[in-house]
Each structure stands twice: as structure tokens, then as C-alpha cells.
Amino acid sequence: xxRGALALxxxxxxxxxxxxVVGLVRWLKARLQNRRGAPAWQPYFELRKLFGKEVVVSENxxxxxxxxxxxxxxxxxxxxxxxxxxxVPLPIDAVGDLLVVxxxxxxxxxxxxxxxxxxxxxxxxxxxxxxxTVAALAEPTVALAIFAxxxxxxxxxxxxxxxxxxxxxxxxxxxxxxxxxxxxxxVMIAETGRMPVDxxxxxxxxxxxxxxxxxxxxxxxxxxxxxxxxxxxLVFFALLGNLFVPWGVAVVLTPAALALALxxxxxxxxxxxxAVALLETRxxxxxxxxxxxxxxxxxxxxxxxxxxxxLSR
Amino acid sequence: MSLPDALTTALAAAVPAARDVRVVRGRxxxxxxxxxxxPALSRLLTGDLGAELRLMLASDRRAExxxxxxxxxxxxxxxxxxxxxxxPLDAAAPAVRSLATRHYPASRFERExxxxxxxxxxxxxxxxxxxxxxxWPADWFPLRKDAGPREFHDDGQPFPFQQVGGEGVYxxxxxxxxxxxxxxxxxRFSVLGxxxxxxxxxxxxxxxxTEKLFEGRRPADGVRLAERVSGDTTVGHALAFCQAVEAxxxxxxxxxxxxLRVVLLELERLYNHVGDVGMILNxxxxxxxxxxxxxxxxxxxxxxxxxxxxxxxxxxxxxxxVTMEAPAxxxxxxxxxxxxxxxxxxxxxxxxxxxxxxRLDGTGRLTLRTARDHGVLGPVARASGIDADVRRDHPxxxxxxxxxxxxxxESGDARARTLVRVEEARESARLxxxxxxxxxxxxxxxxxxxLPAGGPAFSxxxxxxxxIVHWVLADETGALxxxxxxxxxxxxxxxxxxxxxxNIVPDFPLCNKSFNQSYSGNDL
Numbered sequence: 001x002x003r004g005a006l007a008l009x010x011x012x013x014x015x016x017x018x019x020x021v022v023g024l025v026r027w028l029k030a031r032l033q034n035r036r037g038a039p040a041w042q043p044y045f046e047l048r049k050l051f052g053k054e055v056v057v058s059e060n061x062x063x064x065x066x067x068x069x070x071x072x073x074x075x076x077x078x079x080x081x082x083x084x085x086x087x088v089p090l091p092i093d094a095v096g097d098l099l100v101v102x103x104x105x106x107x108x109x110x111x112x113x114x115x116x117x118x119x120x121x122x123x124x125x126x127x128x129x130x131x132x133t134v135a136a137l138a139e140p141t142v143a144l145a146i147f148a149x150x151x152x153x154x155x156x157x158x159x160x161x162x163x164x165x166x167x168x169x170x171x172x173x174x175x176x177x178x179x180x181x182x183x184x185x186x187v188m189i190a191e192t193g194r195m196p197v198d199x200x201x202x203x204x205x206x207x208x209x210x211x212x213x214x215x216x217x218x219x220x221x222x223x224x225x226x227x228x229x230x231x232x233x234l235v236f237f238a239l240l241g242n243l244f245v246p247w248g249v250a251v252v253l254t255p256a257a258l259a260l261a262l263x264x265x266x267x268x269x270x271x272x273x274x275a276v277a278l279l280e281t282r283x284x285x286x287x288x289x290x291x292x293x294x295x296x297x298x299x300x301x302x303x304x305x306x307x308x309x310x311l312s313r
Numbered sequence: 314m315s316l317p318d319a320l321t322t323a324l325a326a327a328v329p330a331a332r333d334v335r336v337v338r339g340r341x342x343x344x345x346x347x348x349x350x351x352p353a354l355s356r357l358l359t360g361d362l363g364a365e366l367r368l369m370l371a372s373d374r375r376a377e378x379x380x381x382x383x384x385x386x387x388x389x390x391x392x393x394x395x396x397x398x399x400x401p402l403d404a405a406a407p408a409v410r411s412l413a414t415r416h417y418p419a420s421r422f423e424r425e426x427x428x429x430x431x432x433x434x435x436x437x438x439x440x441x442x443x444x445x446x447x448x449w450p451a452d453w454f455p456l457r458k459d460a461g462p463r464e465f466h467d468d469g470q471p472f473p474f475q476q477v478g479g480e481g482v483y484x485x486x487x488x489x490x491x492x493x494x495x496x497x498x499x500x501r502f503s504v505l506g507x508x509x510x511x512x513x514x515x516x517x518x519x520x521x522x523t524e525k526l527f528e529g530r531r532p533a534d535g536v537r538l539a540e541r542v543s544g545d546t547t548v549g550h551a552l553a554f555c556q557a558v559e560a561x562x563x564x565x566x567x568x569x570x571x572x573l574r575v576v577l578l579e580l581e582r583l584y585n586h587v588g589d590v591g592m593i594l595n596x597x598x599x600x601x602x603x604x605x606x607x608x609x610x611x612x613x614x615x616x617x618x619x620x621x622x623x624x625x626x627x628x629x630x631x632x633x634x635v636t637m638e639a640p641a642x643x644x645x646x647x648x649x650x651x652x653x654x655x656x657x658x659x660x661x662x663x664x665x666x667x668x669x670x671x672r673l674d675g676t677g678r679l680t681l682r683t684a685r686d687h688g689v690l691g692p693v694a695r696a697s698g699i700d701a702d703v704r705r706d707h708p709x710x711x712x713x714x715x716x717x718x719x720x721x722x723e724s725g726d727a728r729a730r731t732l733v734r735v736e737e738a739r740e741s742a743r744l745x746x747x748x749x750x751x752x753x754x755x756x757x758x759x760x761x762x763x764l765p766a767g768g769p770a771f772s773x774x775x776x777x778x779x780x781i782v783h784w785v786l787a788d789e790t791g792a793l794x795x796x797x798x799x800x801x802x803x804x805x806x807x808x809x810x811x812x813x814x815x816n817i818v819p820d821f822p823l824c825n826k827s828f829n830q831s832y833s834g835n836d837l
Binding site for chain 2: 032033035122123195199202203204205206207281282283284285286287288289290
């Protein structure tokens with residue numbers, strides 16, 4: 001019962017924290033670019049504003065366009081529930097493992113791409129086609145990178161992977177782990193539409209990937225999509241933070257352990273936000289045709305990670 | 314070559330129909346000839362003599378002379394002479410012999426004349442409307458003297474864009490309203506996958522009748538309008554206008570004014586080049602360089618404010634000289650040098666970034682051949698290997714004494730266009746320092762009360778986008794009867810389409826920003 005309540009609490013926490021993480025990255029980037037920047041909680045105001053706004057939908061849009069934001073949001077939120085955030089093991093672990101997480105995220109991507117095509121605007125189709133190119137190259141890497149961990153843990157269950165790494169700290173520094181971390185980090189950048197793959201801050205329609213798909217959205221639909229995008233970033237941060245560096249995650253449900261888990265989660269999120277902000281400031285956007293090269297490289301890293309884990313098993 | 318003798322002889326031999334041949338202001342050969350003789354003149358000048366068509370315009374002189382007139386200005390890049398030819402055209406059915414098949418720029422000037430004056434270009438291969446936007450009545454030509462206000466209605470006709478067919482080819486329409494704070498223009502891409510196979514620009518959304526607004530003004534009142542032809546080229550256009558008025562009035566600005574004009578023009582070049590480099594780097598996604606370039610640009614704008622009282626340098630020029638003294642208590646040269654050192658550091662940091670370099674290298678390549686064919690001007694031309702700069706080729710203000718360095722790069726890509734701007738910014742800083750150090754004493758302006766009626770006058774200025782030409786003609790009362798403004802954007806815009814070929818769609822903003830042409834200056 002306590003664990004069930006905790007799973008629910010964990011889900012709510014993730015929903016609440018996600019916009020703040022995006023805001024933190026934006027604020028850090030602004031500081032690094034010599035700008036004052038909006039405060040980290042700005043995305044909350046934006047969500048409230050969008051939920052209060054009227055929805056404008058193209059005459060040419062079908063039911064799919066209206067349904068997609070809910071599918072995207074719910075699938076991403078479901079994936080967020082499955083990811084170890086505060087404590088392991090959770091009862092929900094029985095429902096889904098890493099494969100479920102990966103394909104729940106892909107479900108959202110597919111619906112977003114369909115919704116980009118649906119109203120028939122030139123930018124939407126352009127964004128969808130680019131997003132599918134990126135997704136097709138990124139998705140296998142996500143699965144493969146986590147497989148490298150699953151292989152050493154002997155299970156695809158995310159809770160068990162965390163438990164196994166905690167019981168054997170040396171494994172966190174094994175080549176398999178390190179390579180998998182690098183691969184997942186690169187893929188996280190592509191999947192969440194960040195530099196150098198996509199530029200979340202641009203106003204130039206012709207260069208967009210993620211933003212081009214959602215150009216037609218407004219009001220609560222846009223709010224859901226933005227929130228889902230923030231959730232996706234948090235899911236990847238949680239995967240990177242808790243699967244590879246699991247210390248801090250509560251294994252017993254005592255208030256002290258949970259408080260420590262919360263503090264360590266916030267700390268990990270902050271460290272990753274700084275890493276992303278630094279990276280985004282340091283790099284320029286890749287030429288679109290160079291993106292596959294980057295993603296192939298991360299796939300190779302993931303493959304090496306699996307090989308290494310397999311050999312050292 | 315020395316202007317008068319050889320040229321007059323050659324002209325008499327090749328174009329016997331030319332009348333009223335006279336040398337004006339020492340370096341201009343003016344003549345009048347029937348419209349049928351214009352192709353022969355053009356062949357002579359652009360053939361062996363190596364000149365180019367710099368400007369073509371029409372004027373409505375039915376009231377005084379009972380004719381329309383077409384005017385042609387030819388000049389050679391590396392020699393300081395011009396040929397100005399005037400062809401009287403029939404008042405009832407005005408028509409010129411088209412030069413379009415010989416010069417691409419002529420084809421655009423002729424389309425402009427057709428839309429604004431109703432002058433037909435006989436033999437024009439592509440007489441589509443250029444300025445007309447489908448709202449103007451078919452018999453209404455706004456620059457004719459008798460064109461009054463009329464009711465506008467949409468004619469409902471689609472704009473005739475080039476259609477590209479084939480499997481998998483699709484169109485992307487962009488604009489005229491854009492997401493950024495930029496001027497309106499419509500871009501129609503024909504794309505295969507991500508590769509651009511054709512792009513056509515539709516402009517003239519900001520046609521304001523600028524040239525018409527000059528008419529009837531006193532020369533001194535024209536400056537305020539000239540400053541607003543294109544907001545970022547205040548000094549360039551105002552200076553070209555003032556110099557044209559001075560040429561018409563037959564007066565020269567005092568020495569001190571000429572040196573101060575150099576300072577103003579270079580300050581304008583500097584802040585725009587710094588801003589442009591920032592925008593180019595922003596479009597590679599390197600936002601940190603963008604914010605620093607805009608910090609430096611802001612620093613320069615504040616310096617502008619301390620120098621002229623206006624951030625965009627408005628109000629500094631007047632026909633006959635300048636309005637302002639060299640600012641006391643402001644170390645302009647020192648401020649500029651510090652800003653440029655700051656800028657150099659950002660540029661070094663940015664171009665040293667391999668990802669930025671990868672985005673700029675080879676992107677939007679404009680070949681020397683295409684650039685020449687289009688008569689491209691300014692930094693865009695110099696990045697494609699065209700060694701032309703009005704400051705050196707037809708010196709004005711105090712440039713004859715300054716010997717500005719002309720920056721030329723060969724590769725024609727976005728990187729070359731960035732480097733040309735960077736190096737020109739450095740050169741501007743040097744010129745500002747030199748000019749302020751040399752600054753001779755004396756009066757700031759001479760009075761120009763009224764213009765003598767009659768002969769047209771023109772002036773060329775190397776603005777930060779390239780050569781600006783202003784052409785003025787006075788009426789009997791000494792007011793302006795016709796002013797023609799040529800911003801380099803008019804010639805540079807069409808070349809963008811060619812620079813884009815085989816580039817990919819997401820690189821378009823970068824190519825476009827590395828051209829950065831004016832909409833307002835083009836649409837007038």
C-alpha cells in the first residue's frame with residue numbers, strides 16, 4: 001500500500017518537476033550567453049497561460065490532430081511512472097520494463113509526427129519527416145544502451161538494474177556502463193530536440209525539427225505537448241541519473257531515505273541541466289545531414305557497451 | 314583612360330545618332346540619343362570599354378518637353394568616368410529597346426519602369442510585373458506626374474511563380490510574415506527531399522512610393538526622406554542624396570565636412586557589419602556569439618548617439634556639408650578600436666569552433682560568374698571575388714586621400730561573406746581613426762538654396778551593403794522633380810536564388826542572413 005502511494009507520489013513529483021527542469025536549462029543558457037534570462041519557473045507560467053488560451057485548429061485537421069496531444073502526454077507520463085525516480089522497487093515495475101519505456105516514448109513521437117502531417121501545412125510535414133529520420137536512428141540506440149545495463153543486471157526491469165548497480169558499485173565504472181552512458185547522453189540530446197541536433201530556441205521555421213511539427217498547435221493542446229516535451233527530458237535525465245549513478249535512490253521507505261532520494265534526484269537533475277546548458281552554449285547546430293553521423297556514432301557506442309557487458313559478464 | 318577625348322571619339326563613331334554630347338563635372342559624358350540607338354551605345358560601352366550598366370530609370374517630362382525620358386548610366390569599375398545617356402520616349406506610347414538579353418540588371422530596371430511608368434520594353438524576354446502587386450488598376454502608373462490616388466482592388470490573379478515538376482518535388486511557401494522581427498518578403502521553395510532545386514523571392518510588400526515622395530521637396534527636405542529609405546542605411550542613402558544635390562547645384566562640400574562624412578559612413582558600416590556577423594553566427598545556432606555581437610553593436614549604437622544625437626546616425630548630413638562638429642569629449646576612435654578588439658575576440662572564438670566552421674564552409678556558394686552576371690554589389694560581390702568598391706573606384710567624400718583597403722575573398726560561400734564583413738569592420742575602425750586625426754579645420758557646410766533646373770546629376774556611395782546610387786533632377790522652381798534611388802539590394806536579391814541551389818532547406822536562413830539584403834531599400 002505504501003509503495004503504491006509512493007508510486008503515485010513519484011508520478012506527481014515528476015509531472016511537477018518537469019517544466020522546472022526545462023526552465024533551469026533555459027536560465028543557465030541565458031546566463032552563459034551573457035543574458036539575464038527568465039527565471040527557472042517561467043515554464044509554469046507559460047503552461048498556465050496556454051491552458052487558459054483558446055484553441056485554434058486548422059479546418060483541414062482531422063480527429064488525429066486533436067487526439068495526438070493527449071496520446072503524447074499520456075504516453076510520456078506513463079513512461080515517466082515506470083522510470084525509477086525516488087525509490088525501488090515499486091509495484092508498477094511489474095507492469096513495465098525498459099522496453100515499455102522506450103516504446104511508450106516512441107508512441108508519442110509517432111503521434112506527434114502524424115499530427116504534424118495532418119493539417120497539411122508545409123512546415124509540419126517537413127518537421128515530421130525530419131523527426132522520423134532522427135527517431136529511426138535514435139530509438140535503437142536508446143534500447144541498446146539500456147540493454148547493456150540489463151545484460152549485467154540479468155533483467156530488463158529498471159528497478160532491478162538500479163538495485164544491481166547499487167549492490168556492485170564497481171560495475172558503475174565498467175566500460176560497458178560508461179559507453180552506454182555516453183551513447184544514451186547523445187541520444188537524449190537528439191530525442192529531446194536539443195542542440196546540436198535541433199535548436200529549441202530558434203524562430204526559423206525552416207531549420208526546426210520538433211518545433212516545426214507543433215507549429216499548428218495552440219492553447220491547451222500546445223500546453224500538453226510542451227509539458228510532454230519537458231517530461232521526456234526529465235525521463236531521460238532520470239534514466240541517466242538513476243540507472244548509471246543509482247546512489248541516493250531509496251531502497252527502504254523511511255522518511256530519511258526518501259528525503260535523501262529527493263535531494264539526490266534534484267542534485268542529479270541540476271548537474272545534468274548544467275551539462276546540457278554548457279553543451280548547448282559550446283556547440284553550433286549541426287548541418288541536418290550531419291545528424292545521422294552523430295547518431296550512428298552513438299549507436300556504435302551503444303553496441304560497444306553491449307559487447308563489453310556481454311564479455312565481462 | 315582620360316575621359317573626354319577617347320570616349321567622345323568612340324561614341325561619335327559607334328553611335329552617330331548621339332546628340333548634345335558634353336562633358337559634365339569633369340568625369341561624366343552626357344548625351345541624348347533616340348531609343349533605337351541605345352543598344353548600340355550599350356554594346357560600345359560594355360564591350361571594349363568594359364563598362365557596366367549602373368542605373369536605368371525613367372522620368373515623366375511631358376509637362377516641360379512633351380516626352381517621357383529613359384536615362385542610362387554606365388560606369389566602369391576601375392576607372393573614374395561615367396556615361397549618362399538620355400533617350401526621349403513618345404508621350405502616347407512610350408517604349409524602350411530592351412537591353413535585357415545583354416544585361417540581367419537591365420531586365421529588372423525595365424520591368425520596374427514598365428510597372429511605375431507604363432514604358433514598354435520592346436524585346437524583353439520576361440516582361441512579368443516586378444513592383445506591381447495585382448492591386449493596381451491596369452492603366453495606373455504611380456510615378457507618372459498625373460497619377461492621382463485610385464481605388465485598389467485585388468485582381469484575384471495568383472502570382473506567377475516558376476513551377477517545378479517531377480516526382481517527390483514539393484513547394485514550401487514562407488512569408489511574407491515571418492516569425493522573427495524582419496521585413497516582409499515571400500520565399501517560394503521547390504524542394505526535393507531537403508535539397509533546394511529552386512527558390513523564388515516575391516518582394517515589394519513594402520512599396521511606399523519613396524521616389525514619388527521626393528518630388529516637389531526642397532533639396533534640404535529630401536535628406537530626412539533619404540535617411541529613411543532603408544532604416545539601417547541612414548548615412549549611405551543620405552550621403553548619396555546630398556552628394557547628388559551638390560553635383561546638381563555645382564557646389565562641393567567643404568573639406569572638414571568631407572572628412573566627417575567618412576566618419577559617419579564608417580560608423581554605419583561598422584555597427585551593421587558587427588550586427589550581421591552576430592546574426593550569421595546565430596543562424597548557425599551559436600547563440601553566445603550572437604549575444605556578444607549584439608552587445609558590441611549596442612555599444613556602437615550608443616557611441617552613434619553621442620556623436621550625432623541619434624543611434625542610427627540620423628540628422629548628421631545636409632546638402633552642402635554636415636550639421637555636426639566632431640564630438641568634443643568623446644574619444645570616438647578609441648571607443649571604436651575597443652569595440653573592434655572586443656569583436657575580434659568573439660569572431661576568433663566563433664570561427665575557431667569546428668561546428669560553426671562546418672556550417673559556414675561551402676554554404677550558399679555564389680560563383681564569380683553568377684555574381685558578375687547579376688551585377689552583384691558590396692560585400693556579397695567581394696566575397697565572390699569581385700574586386701569593386703566605390704570608395705576606391707569612384708572616390709567621394711575624403712576617400713581619395715584615405716585609400717581604403719578593399720577586402721576580397723574568392724570562395725563565395727557564407728564563410729567568405731562573414732570574413733569580408735569582419736575585415737571591413739576592422740578597416741572601418743582604421744578609417745575612422747585616420748579621418749579624425751586628419752580632420753582639417755574650416756566650415757561645416759555651404760549653403761544650397763535652390764537647384765538649377767535642367768541637367769540631371771547623380772552620386773555613388775559605397776554603403777555597407779554596397780554601391781548606392783541617387784539620381785536627381787530639379788524643376789524650374791529649384792525643387793526636386795524626380796529622384797531615383799538604387800539600393801544594392803535591388804541587384805543582389807536575385808542572386809540569392811542561385812546561391813541556394815543544391816543547398817538544403819535548413820541552411821536557407823544562414824544563406825539569407827549572409828546576404829542580408831534590404832526589403833525596404835529594394836521595394837522603395
